[in-house]
Amino acid sequence: MSERYGNHTRVYTVRDFLEDTGEVVVDIVQHEHDSPMMLFSRDAHVGMEFSLTGPRVHFTIPPREQDEPVALFADATAIPALVSIFDRTDGKLPGELYLVAGDRAAVNEITLPGDLRLTHINPEDTGDPQPLYTCARALENPTSYVVWAAGERAEMASIRSYFRDEVGMDKSRVSVAGYWRIGVGNDEIDRARKKFYERKRAEGAKLEDFNDLDAGI
Template identity: 35%
Template sequence: MIMKKQEQISKNSNILQQNDHMRNLENLELTIHSISRPFPRILRVRGKINTNQPDLWEKPNLAVRLELSHATHSARISRVYTIRSFNLDTHEVEIDLIEHEDESPAMKWVHSAEVGSTIQIIGPRPHFVPDFEEKKHVLMFADETALPALYSILQHWQNNIAADIFVESHDANICEYLPNQENVQIHLLQRAHQNQAGKMGLLLKAAYQFHHTDHITVWAACERNEARAIRKFFLDEKLMDKKDVMVTGYWNLGLSSTILDQVRLEYYQKHLDAGKTLESFDDLDMLV
C-alpha cells in the first residue's frame, strides 16, 4: 500500500517537469558550503549554484524546489523553499529552513547534509511582492516560515514606501532576523512556547484592526487557513481590489507537507486538464 502511494506521488510529480511548470526555470546542482543556526529554530544552508542566468536570481522572493528524493533515498519527494539571498559575485544562495520536531523529508535531509554534498534544485520562480508603483501603504502578515521571503523583500525595499509588518513567533528576538528600513515598522506577535504556530489566529486578529483600507496594499504568507481568512477579510469585508491583496499559505495545520503536496499536484493536474495554465493557478482555492 505504501509502495503504491509512493508510486502515485512520483507519477503526479512528473507534471512538474512539463513545460507549463518549467518555463524559465533552471535545474541546477547546489553544492553546500556551510550549514549554520542563526536562530534557535532556523537552519541556514549556504551553497553555490552554477547558473547561466544570474540576473534571474537577484530578484526578491524567489522560490526553489529542493529535490529531496536522492538525498533521503526515497520515492520522488521535493519541497519548495524561498531563497533568502543570492550573491551575484559568488553565485552563493542562502536557504533557511524552520526546524520542527518530526523528521520530515526536509528535516532528514538538512540534519544529514554535510559541507561539500550536493542537492538538485529547480528555480527560481518569482513569488509576489508588494506593488510599490502606486506608493500605497503596505501591510504585511507573516509567520516564521515566511521570514526568508520578508528578508528578501526588505532587501529590495523602496525607501519612500511605508509599511507595517506583523510577525508571529514564540522567539522574542526573531525580528532581529529582518533588516531595518526607513518608514517600515515591524511588530512582533509573540505566542507562548506551548501554543502551536498557526493556531492562535494572531495574524488574523492583527488584520482585523485595520478598519480603513483606502490606499493600502496587503501581503501575507502563513498557515493556509489563516491566510485564507486574511484574504477573505480584505477582499469580501473590506472590498479591496484583488490586485492589492497578495496572500499565500505555505503550510497547513494538522496536515503533513507530503499529503499537502500530493493534493496540490492532483489539483494542478485537474487545472491543466481544464485547459488552464500556471498563471491562473491559485493555491488558496484548493480546499484542504
C-alpha cells in the first residue's frame, strides 16, 4: 500500500473470481479503527488503481473419497474462504462445521452445502480461549474425517498438533492455516512470513510445500 496506508501489505482471501470480466471479489470486514485496510477500503472507488501480489498457495479441503465426511473449524476471518469452498462443491458436503463468530448476520448469509451440520459459537457466550480446539478434541471418531481449519494461529497450531500428533492422522488428511495471532500485528506476521518463504525457497522448497504455521510467528 502507499504511504497514506503506512506502506503496509495485507493478505486476503479471494472469495470469487469472475473469469468473464477478470474481476475478483474480496470480503473486507468493516470496523471503526483506522487500520491500513480500513483507510484503504474507505478510499476505494471505481477507477482506483493499486497493485496486487500473489496469489499465495490456496489451501482447501484435503482430497477425500466420495461421501467421506469433513470436519471444518473456523473463526470469522475464515468465512470468505468457507464461502469460496462451498461455492465449488457439488451441493453436498457431509460432516461438521464449527464456526466461532460474533456476527450472527454474517453466519446466516452462509449457504451451507447439504449434509453439513453447523455448530455456531458466539465468542461472547464462552469463556473458552480456544473453543475450536475444544471442539476438535471432542470430535468422535476423528480418523473418519478429513480436517480443514483456519483462524487464530495459536489455536490452529493446537488443532493441527492434535490431529497430526495425538490422533496420528496423515498430513494429507489435515489442512490447517493461521490467519492472525492474538497480540501480534499483521505487519509483524507478514515480515515473519516473508523471511520464512525466502528461506524455504533458498532451500529449494516449492510454494506448495510450505506450511504457514511453521513460520514461527
